[in-house]
Amino acid sequence: MHELGIMESAVDAALREARAHQASRIHRMVLRIGTLSGVEPDSLRFAFDVVTEGTAAAGAQLEVESVPARAWCAACAQEFGVESGFIYVCPHCGRLSGEVRQGHEMELSRLEMS
Numbered sequence: 549m550h551e552l553g554i555m556e557s558a559v560d561a562a563l564r565e566a567r568a569h570q571a572s573r574i575h576r577m578v579l580r581i582g583t584l585s586g587v588e589p590d591s592l593r594f595a596f597d598v599v600t601e602g603t604a605a606a607g608a609q610l611e612v613e614s615v616p617a618r619a620w621c622a623a624c625a626q627e628f629g630v631e632s633g634f635i636y637v638c639p640h641c642g643r644l645s646g647e648v649r650q651g652h653e654m655e656l657s658r659l660e661m662s
């Protein structure tokens with residue numbers, strides 16, 4: 549499962565961070581996940597339980613923030629929201645844009661520990 553690997557690296561990063569701050573428990577983790585990343589939030593939650601078992605992050609609250617996909621139209625100099633797929637058409641001028649500004653995020657955005 550794709551999500552398991554993603555969660556392993558996120559939890560690894562969180563545990564390293566906790567050690568660096570001499571924290572013994574992680575209470576809450578917030579991940580930012582782009583809608584184009586292909587990651588299932590439900591699978592992520594399942595992976596979280598598996599990966600955190602027996603670690604300082606066991607029983608922590610996981611929050612998944614969905615980041616909507618946005619592409620950039622150079623002709624209009626503005627961003628527009630996109631759903632999915634690989635070709636994005638600007639709703640203002642109809643030109644194609646290959647420049648996705650956000651939507652591929654997979655990052656740890658907040659961490660609460662003590």
Ligand SMILES: [Zn+2]
Pocket residue numbers: 621622623624625638639640641642643
């Ligand atoms: Zn445009």
